[in-house]
Amino acid sequence: MHSYLTHLECTNCGATYAADERHTLCPACAKVLYPRYDLRAAGKALTREALARRPFTLWRYHEVLPVRDPANVVTLGEGGTPLLPLARFGAAVGVPGLMAKDEGLNPTGSFKARGLCMAISRAKELGIAAVAIPSAGNAASAMAAYAARAGLAAYVFMPQDTPPIMKGECAAYGARVYLVDGLINDAGKIVREHAAARGWFDVSTLKEPYRVEGKKTMGYEIAEQLGWELPEVIVYPTGGGTGIVGMWKAFAEMEALGLIGPARPKMVCVQSDGCAPIVRAFERGEDHAPLWPGAHTLAPGIRVPVAVGDYLILGAIRESGGTALTVSDDEILTTTREVARLEGLYPSPEAAATFAATRALRERGFLTGDERVVAFSTGAGLKHTELLRLDLPVLDPNDPAVGERIA
Numbered sequence: 001m002h003s004y005l006t007h008l009e010c011t012n013c014g015a016t017y018a019a020d021e022r023h024t025l026c027p028a029c030a031k032v033l034y035p036r037y038d039l040r041a042a043g044k045a046l047t048r049e050a051l052a053r054r055p056f057t058l059w060r061y062h063e064v065l066p067v068r069d070p071a072n073v074v075t076l077g078e079g080g081t082p083l084l085p086l087a088r089f090g091a092a093v094g095v096p097g098l099m100a101k102d103e104g105l106n107p108t109g110s111f112k113a114r115g116l117c118m119a120i121s122r123a124k125e126l127g128i129a130a131v132a133i134p135s136a137g138n139a140a141s142a143m144a145a146y147a148a149r150a151g152l153a154a155y156v157f158m159p160q161d162t163p164p165i166m167k168g169e170c171a172a173y174g175a176r177v178y179l180v181d182g183l184i185n186d187a188g189k190i191v192r193e194h195a196a197a198r199g200w201f202d203v204s205t206l207k208e209p210y211r212v213e214g215k216k217t218m219g220y221e222i223a224e225q226l227g228w229e230l231p232e233v234i235v236y237p238t239g240g241g242t243g244i245v246g247m248w249k250a251f252a253e254m255e256a257l258g259l260i261g262p263a264r265p266k267m268v269c270v271q272s273d274g275c276a277p278i279v280r281a282f283e284r285g286e287d288h289a290p291l292w293p294g295a296h297t298l299a300p301g302i303r304v305p306v307a308v309g310d311y312l313i314l315g316a317i318r319e320s321g322g323t324a325l326t327v328s329d330d331e332i333l334t335t336t337r338e339v340a341r342l343e344g345l346y347p348s349p350e351a352a353a354t355f356a357a358t359r360a361l362r363e364r365g366f367l368t369g370d371e372r373v374v375a376f377s378t379g380a381g382l383k384h385t386e387l388l389r390l391d392l393p394v395l396d397p398n399d400p401a402v403g404e405r406i407a
């Protein structure tokens with residue numbers, strides 16, 4: 001295992017920094033830093049043939065991951081998720097080439113595991129003892145799990161109405177859990193104001209430079225799973241946007257590595273009609289997305305009123321010829337049931353939003369129905385007990401008429 005990490009580079013002002021120092025946002029302009037690699041040298045080792053012999057976890061791409069010493073890898077078996085054809089739901093919405101990347105199978109039930117395994121591994125490598133995160137729920141549970149495994153102290157700050165399972169997970173993993181009267185950005189304010197004095201490293205989305213490196217592996221995986229051809233369209237439920245910008249970074253790296261050509265998927269950002277800062281900025285032709293006041297949606301992962309990487313998300317959508325659209329909570333709930341019933345896949349509400357958006361994209365004619373479309377099923381519906389409304393019949397095994405009660 002060898003990392004070809006060379007330095008950190010600011011995505012805005014281009015300033016460069018040593019990779020083996022602790023950094024958050026760019027010290028010069030407060031924008032997002034990206035890890036950079038010696039891709040020429042990495043391309044000699046990271047070939048299609050070499051990959052074919054490696055285990056299917058995200059660590060198979062170690063040349064372009066930031067962890068230098070294998071002893072610092074903190075893993076629970078993340079990545080390597082299936083790309084499932086959705087033949088029945090795809091036919092129902094007129095997109096027969098629809099596939100789901102089932103990220104709900106990751107440790108802690110969402111793709112946040114990809115980012116947080118990387119952040120915690122690098123925290124360990126850089127000698128950090130305590131980490132803190134503002135989170136809508138899944139990032140906190142993933143961070144708490146990896147911090148537990150690495151033996152780091154973890155502090156999590158999340159909205160009061162975060163789904164109960166996610167609070168319970170964090171507590172089980174031994175994190176200090178604080179509920180915040182507000183949303184993720186309010187939780188972020190607490191972390192920002194207290195991190196330095198308390199000695200916490202702030203692991204917020206895109207403020208920490210390595211989560212994006214874990215998330216970019218989704219881009220490598222779908223290329224590999226499709227025989228090194230990217231799909232025509234990627235549909236992605238966007239909160240902080242780490243996944244969308246991570247995959248966009250991955251595609252550029254993969255071309256430099258000689259793994260793919262210049263063709264790119266159209267990147268589609270899905271948000272909720274109750275919290276759509278990126279969609280609004282996209283429609284207005286702006287590259288900054290101001291805070292969305294009064295954000296509300298039952299999909300916590302996309303209830304993100306403001307994104308530090310807004311310019312990167314909007315850049316990826318526009319450069320790719322993609323688009324951005326919203327769905328409603330009602331569409332999320334009906335689509336959750338429909339995908340579960342037709343496919344045996346129980347999506348989280350954010351994932352259901354991508355499937356609902358796929359239907360809308362076909363109806364609007366953005367999709368012709370001939371494309372291969374990868375919709376990101378970013379989390380498992382299993383985590384969302386708060387959304388259950390069950391009214392099931394109870395049978396008495398000694399009731400002689402029990403058979404008549406079974407429809």
Ligand SMILES: *Cc1c(COP(=O)(O)O)cnc(C)c1O
Nearest residue numbers: 138239240241242243301350379
């Ligand atoms: C965090 C989260 C999202 C949004 O992901 P970003 O990469 O931050 O945009 C979507 N779905 C789920 C299940 C999440 O936990």
Ligand SMILES: [Zn+2]
Nearest residue numbers: 010013026029
């Ligand atoms: Zn900068």
